[in-house]
Amino acid sequence: MKTLIKNATIVNENQLFKNDLLIEDDLISIIENNISEEGVDKIIDAEGKFLLPGVIDDQVHFREPGLTHKGDIESESRAAIAGGVTSYIEQPNTAPNAVTQELLEEKYKIAAEKSFANYSFSMGGTNDNLDEVLKTNPKNVAAIKLFLGSSTGNMLVDNPETLEEIFSKVKMPICVHCEDEKTIRENTEKYKAEYSEDIPVKFHHLIRSEEACYLSSSKAVELAKKTGARLHIYHLSTVKETELFRNDIPLKDKKITAEVCVHHLWFTNEDYDTKGTLIKWNPAVKTFADKEGLWKALQDGRIDIIATDHAPHTLEEKDQPYTKCPSGAPLVQHSLVAMLEMHAKRRIRLEKIVEKMCHNPAILFEIEKRGFIREGFKADLVLVDLDSKWTVSKENILYKCGWSPLEGTEFSSKVTHTFVNGHLAYENGKVSEEKHGERLLFDR
Template sequence: MSSVLIRNARLVNEGREFDADLLVGNGRIVKIARSIDDENATVEIDANGQWLLPGMIDDQVHFREPGAPTKGSLYTESRAAVAGGITSFMDMPNTNPATLTLEALADKKRRAALTSVANYGFHFGVSRDNLDTVAALNPSEVAGVKVFMGASTGNMLVDDPLILERLFAEVPTILLAHCEHTPSIDANAANLRELFGEQIPPAAHPLIRNAEACYRSSSLAVELAKRHGTRLHVLHLTTARELALFEDKLLAQKRITAEVCLHHLLFDDQDYPSLGNLIKCNPAIKTQADRDALREAVNSNRLDVIGSDHAPHTWAEKQQPYARAPSGLPLVQHAFPALMELVADGVLPISTLVAKTSHRVADLFAIPDRGYLREGYWADLVLVKPQALAVNRQPILSQCGWTPFAGRSFRHQVSTTIVSGQIAWREGRVNEGCRGLALRFMR
């Protein structure tokens, strides 16, 4: 691997901001110092005061491989991810075939090793008939175990009380839960169909997948976890009401944690008239009051990490009537620029953003030697410069070819992304020769 010397950067790490140089060699951070002289560095980058941050570790993406090549692949979506400052991702199991067997898990790892530009890990899925396999999993082989307690179909919707009891009692590693109460959603949808027929508007989405549907499911998950001592991580919180279920404590003091996704921090229900199905996602984007409560909780220890839930669908699919349009947004390419808007607006300190996108994710998933700017750690780095980024002027790298941020301009952009010591993204270009590494989970 080449060595990289980054000079004159503004580092953000473990609550501190400081000026320093950073030297990368053999894939790892060799030295951090006020000034470094190394004439043997293969590549030298003058950061000229840019932010130097640990790359984002995204705990929740849907890269669509195998099974949906028109929507995305590990190759296309990892390219988009490094452009957005994401150096590592953990992919969800609802592919085709779903990641419900050890064979399917091994196949995903093989595919990623061949094509992924970013570091990678994979969550294992739960169905109604693979609990023996889940209970016997080696915790170091999977990022986590994902259960859809609502908002899924077929065999991956797990809402039988007896199956859930066994799952929460026997799962050998961290359990990730998508929490929505399907009977409530179905009843709400039936009520809306009486008003609108089959012409339900996208703005009704948060009325169908409402706060009550979320709370009924997430409160059940928390209750089960407390009773069985499960290490539970609740995904993509969307409501102020749910926040009361989670403690404002340090990560090391908790066995029940929660994630918020960037679109739930950046959009609210006032965006449906202009964006419609483009921001249709599950759980739904809700009110401004909910959005503001989530932002406040990120500033505390109540919400532990920020993810993307990147879930691309084709443009044609999103143009269908609301009832037929699929849920999900492509987000990874603009992850850091979009989140830096919260820093620029004074909503989040940049040190908090780094903690919730890198430090805490590495800690929560027990990923060794990543997520921090520390000598000896893998060099997963992102340089962010205070320069306007007009989204429409940048090619969309995701296979689906669109973004809900079209027409926007961000105040920061990612100038360089380094993945395991390799330059993956530099001044608007992906390094096609970069290959990420498999994440390790030390449990």
């Protein structure tokens, strides 16, 4: 199968340039001007559109197995490709938790049958499964995931000796959720004493506070420096945490890296008044000053990746009192267009969006032949129209849970085409029912 994309403005490796691109089977074969149309099966005229590498989301929760009333690999990966996300790394806090090699491989088997996008699943660490963690194959598993906060119940890793052993012995990326359990518990009890179970959600960022985040993140960074571990901290939410990271060396040489999520760049605690528990995340959306500090660190290189922490729940689950309402929300269909909206508002260059959402995840996790528009690389590609207004509504949301915290938002950019391994997986609002997602491999 040969597909020719003509007249696209390609955004790649800090450059914008107009060119044609030929896809042969699953690979990008030629990038140059005026590629011959001879023998081509499909031609797409991309005049006026921008061609980006497929987005790689390094942190999603697709809820399968065990929590599939909220979402599943098929439904959420379909939403992902509609949003230009062609590869994802999914987290181990499913039911059962992916904390043995057997349970981890079960998830890969499900994805091999059901995933529209390329996939990897992180191995979960606990206080007592180091032997299983050390069996993880770095060639075909993205990372080890540790929860250093109370976000996930029995996956909390809080034994200092265990943590040091994991950090010392694991030779692949260790991805961590950092919030201090003791601080959160104390803050929660203080607000429960005043409000009982129905704490106003506007206090969420004071319960899961800056102190809780920084205390945990700083300890993780200190331990990584001590042990030489390859540490990646997920979803920074405070300006204070950004001080822990460097921007004076290339990403490929960094041992300690950081991610920010779309919602921490988009919302602030002021939005709790209108959005309520729909924007209850862990770590919490915090202040305007925190949001601005995250933007600054993203721009200057202390934060390396933009992701989603896509975590669907049903509206019935979200419509519970604060202490019973789960944290998390769906975002994977709207992450790229949200960042393109920030580009329209002159907050971020297109080249920087591509760097943080496509190139850097590929570099950081050492993903084979993805994340860049290069000859010989996998043809994971996204065409976007930067001048095509639309509004997020229940009618165009593809998440299984059927809602979005961005409902009612008008975007000025639209994903028009998504290619996964050379297959046109999404075109002008329609998802192809053919599944061409592949297991991600890593150059380690």
